[in-house]
Amino acid sequence: MASPWSLSNALRGMFAKKTIDDETWTDLEDALLSADFGPDITDAVVDELRANVAKYKTTDPADLRRMLRETLEERLTRLDSTLKLTDRPAVVLVVGVNGVGKTTTIGKFSKFLTNYGRSVIVGAADTFRAAAVDQLATWAERGGASIQRPQQQGQDPASVAFQTVERAQREGIEIVLIDTAGRLQTKSGLMDELSKIRRVIEKQTTIAEVLLVLDATTGQNGLSQAEAFIEHAGVTGLVITKLDGSAKGGFVLAVQERTGIPIKLVGQGEGIGDLTGFTPHVFVQNLIG
Numbered sequence: 001m002a003s004p005w006s007l008s009n010a011l012r013g014m015f016a017k018k019t020i021d022d023e024t025w026t027d028l029e030d031a032l033l034s035a036d037f038g039p040d041i042t043d044a045v046v047d048e049l050r051a052n053v054a055k056y057k058t059t060d061p062a063d064l065r066r067m068l069r070e071t072l073e074e075r076l077t078r079l080d081s082t083l084k085l086t087d088r089p090a091v092v093l094v095v096g097v098n099g100v101g102k103t104t105t106i107g108k109f110s111k112f113l114t115n116y117g118r119s120v121i122v123g124a125a126d127t128f129r130a131a132a133v134d135q136l137a138t139w140a141e142r143g144g145a146s147i148q149r150p151q152q153q154g155q156d157p158a159s160v161a162f163q164t165v166e167r168a169q170r171e172g173i174e175i176v177l178i179d180t181a182g183r184l185q186t187k188s189g190l191m192d193e194l195s196k197i198r199r200v201i202e203k204q205t206t207i208a209e210v211l212l213v214l215d216a217t218t219g220q221n222g223l224s225q226a227e228a229f230i231e232h233a234g235v236t237g238l239v240i241t242k243l244d245g246s247a248k249g250g251f252v253l254a255v256q257e258r259t260g261i262p263i264k265l266v267g268q269g270e271g272i273g274d275l276t277g278f279t280p281h282v283f284v285q286n287l288i289g
Helices: 006-016 023-032 039-055 061-076 102-115 130-142 156-171 186-202 216-232 250-259 280-288
Strands: 090-095 120-124 146-148 175-177 207-215 237-241 263-267 275-277
Touching: 006 023, 006 275, 006 280, 023 061, 023 156, 039 061, 039 120, 039 207, 039 250, 061 250, 061 280, 090 102, 090 186, 102 120, 102 130, 102 146, 102 237, 102 275, 120 130, 120 156, 120 237, 146 156, 146 280, 156 175, 156 186, 175 207, 186 207, 186 216, 207 216, 237 250
Parallel strands: 090 175, 090 207, 120 146, 120 175, 207 237, 237 263
Antiparallel strands: 263 275
């Protein structure tokens, strides 16, 4: 299985050469495209780097590596990756198509928050899949969170969300994570359901974040599947999962530029502790090497 940071391997030989030549630019373009930056961003980045190399009259590949780091970091920091969780309780809706790792992400996010001393409750509002509640309960427990289960099978998801927020307010729990369905019979039905969940919660308190979970291994296809959520669900931040294995690191920049929505969390492994806040500087260092 390829390294998650395979771009650094592709670039290593290129930057080890003694000078910047035509082959360097071809190799750089190929490496960025292979890492799923997409043609538009690849062209823009290469054009910017060519201009800077000409401006500073350098032929040193080490300068090009530094410029590449700076260019990618500058692009990634255009959007604010800070999680807005100051409300009490801070209510977070977690949305996304089935199969992207939404349930495991909620467990890992719970662990991330409890590590910082925050109390967390998870609302199992994906009531259409019987196994989803038990799976969520397992991950919530691993993450150190409480869970609000439906009181009966097929309970209205909005009422589960309401009960979760109500319990958080009653028990003084700081963070509420609401799991939502990723697929129904019709897209409009799913978006109507999310709208209803939002309306019910907003009668109790404000919604701090709506986080859309995306699977990096599906790349641009996964983003296309998720565009209904971006259009209708009021998404405030992205969570990129499965940046390990065969994932392409360039997708991180591509998805942020295509959606205009900041990445707030990244998952880089299967373990309960493998979800972290998104820090562009650290990400680019890992990506470029």
